[in-house]
Amino acid sequence: MAIRIRLGDYERQTDDALGRDAIGYFPRMTETEAWEAGRGLWRLNLKVVSRERFAVIVGQDLVRAVAGITDVTAHMTGLGPKKALEGDLLGPGHPMYDRYINQPDPLANDSRNSIAYGDLPEEAQFRTRDCACGCDQSTTHDFVPGHELRAIQARVREHFGGSVLSFITWLDAELQSTNTGA
Numbered sequence: 001m002a003i004r005i006r007l008g009d010y011e012r013q014t015d016d017a018l019g020r021d022a023i024g025y026f027p028r029m030t031e032t033e034a035w036e037a038g039r040g041l042w043r044l045n046l047k048v049v050s051r052e053r054f055a056v057i058v059g060q061d062l063v064r065a066v067a068g069i070t071d072v073t074a075h076m077t078g079l080g081p082k083k084a085l086e087g088d089l090l091g092p093g094h095p096m097y098d099r100y101i102n103q104p105d106p107l108a109n110d111s112r113n114s115i116a117y118g119d120l121p122e123e124a125q126f127r128t129r130d131c132a133c134g135c136d137q138s139t140t141h142d143f144v145p146g147h148e149l150r151a152i153q154a155r156v157r158e159h160f161g162g163s164v165l166s167f168i169t170w171l172d173a174e175l176q177s178t179n180t181g182a
């Protein structure tokens with residue numbers, strides 16, 4: 001899923017936890033400025049937001065920046081604890097950027113809430129899942145790099161006393177009997 005953050009009106013800041021001197025939208029802001037203005041500070045559910053891979057920053061109904069989220073940080077503010085997104089701006093060539101930059105808010109709704117979550121089709125190829133080796137890490141592929149070997153080795157250890165030769169001999173015999181219908 002992606003998080004959509006709608007920029008509010010331009011507002012000067014003092015004592016901003018992210019060190020910014022203003023937040024909100026202003027005309028002709030750069031993508032860096034839009035990301036800095038939009039990445040915080042919000043009341044966000046850590047569990048929900050930590051599942052998001054991408055952030056879309058909207059100002060006056062158009063997407064002003066698209067970022068890949070790398071982390072969520074907590075900050076104490078005069079209005080209580082809030083969160084900020086850490087991440088990297090995406091650029092031309094990235095499917096999320098190419099599709100959404102300067103386009104209308106893809107997650108527009110009637111809510112006054114600046115934050116919205118939703119699935120965007122371009123994210124599908126980046127969607128994470130649990131590593132198939134069972135290590136509880138997440139990956140955009142079937143395995144975290146290197147873990148396919150780990151998954152095989154674990155099975156060789158568990159079922160073949162660590163002997164790759166036994167495993168292969170068993171596998172070949174197994175395939176042979178399947179093929180001959182025995």
Ligand SMILES: [Zn+2]
Nearest residue numbers: 131133135147
């Ligand atoms: Zn793994």
